[in-house]
Amino acid sequence: MADETKKEESTQKSVLTDQDRRDLTMAVKQTTTGIMNPVEYEQTRIIAKDLIKSNALPKDINNVEQVMVMISAGREMGMTPFEAIHDLYFVGGKLNLQGKATPSAIRRAGWRIKQFDEDNEHCTATVYNPKTGETITDTFTFEDAELSGFTKDSKGYLKFGWRAGANRKRKLRYGVLSQIIHTYIPEVLSSVVGIGDYSEEYSQSESDVHEHDEAEGRAKKLEKLKSMTETVEAEVVDENH
Numbered sequence: 001m002a003d004e005t006k007k008e009e010s011t012q013k014s015v016l017t018d019q020d021r022r023d024l025t026m027a028v029k030q031t032t033t034g035i036m037n038p039v040e041y042e043q044t045r046i047i048a049k050d051l052i053k054s055n056a057l058p059k060d061i062n063n064v065e066q067v068m069v070m071i072s073a074g075r076e077m078g079m080t081p082f083e084a085i086h087d088l089y090f091v092g093g094k095l096n097l098q099g100k101a102t103p104s105a106i107r108r109a110g111w112r113i114k115q116f117d118e119d120n121e122h123c124t125a126t127v128y129n130p131k132t133g134e135t136i137t138d139t140f141t142f143e144d145a146e147l148s149g150f151t152k153d154s155k156g157y158l159k160f161g162w163r164a165g166a167n168r169k170r171k172l173r174y175g176v177l178s179q180i181i182h183t184y185i186p187e188v189l190s191s192v193v194g195i196g197d198y199s200e201e202y203s204q205s206e207s208d209v210h211e212h213d214e215a216e217g218r219a220k221k222l223e224k225l226k227s228m229t230e231t232v233e234a235e236v237v238d239e240n241h
Helices: 001-013 020-028 036-052 064-076 079-085 099-108 144-146 166-184 205-210 211-226
Strands: 089-093 093-097 112-118 122-127 137-140
Touching: 036 064, 036 079, 064 079, 064 089, 079 089, 093 166, 099 112, 099 166, 112 166, 122 166, 137 144, 137 166, 144 166, 166 205
Parallel strands: none
Antiparallel strands: 089 093, 112 122, 122 137
């Protein structure tokens, strides 16, 4: 009987009162931890609400939570809230980095673009770190883009931006810079999970369809890169152009 009484008293002591729950909830909302700063979180929510009300956001942003994720992820990458909103986007629930944002991401991480060797079929980029002296060179081709499913629309036609000319060269630049980031300097993206793909034309559905072809294409490219000789020097191109 005494054991049962002790057990009952122990159970009663372990039950939180309503006030205990309120205090715990308040502590969670007000205590800064390694996971969240509550003041920053609330400020982010206020900004997100105002931006949603403005109706001036990209059409693929549907709710406050999406804006908050973009701002929070962008902050980890050194972006301002407005940079994050315009440089990040969602596809199939995955947060991606716009192709045009890759040069800025590289610069924020302390790297610089040295040169591009390019034509309508490939782009070889060289980036360097002024502090460490490290130099990285890699190549992205139009064939890589095709294998990845970036170049065609849902009907199988070549997208306007991928037609031979200035637009294709620009997209190949984005592709090779993103490839360098993911392969050699992932720290450019900080600790943000799931950020980044080769261009703004990326879509999850296209990726699923071309997943097998992409794997084969990457394996083929790896073998090709193993046998590549030193990259031919090219004229230095201003990264802002």
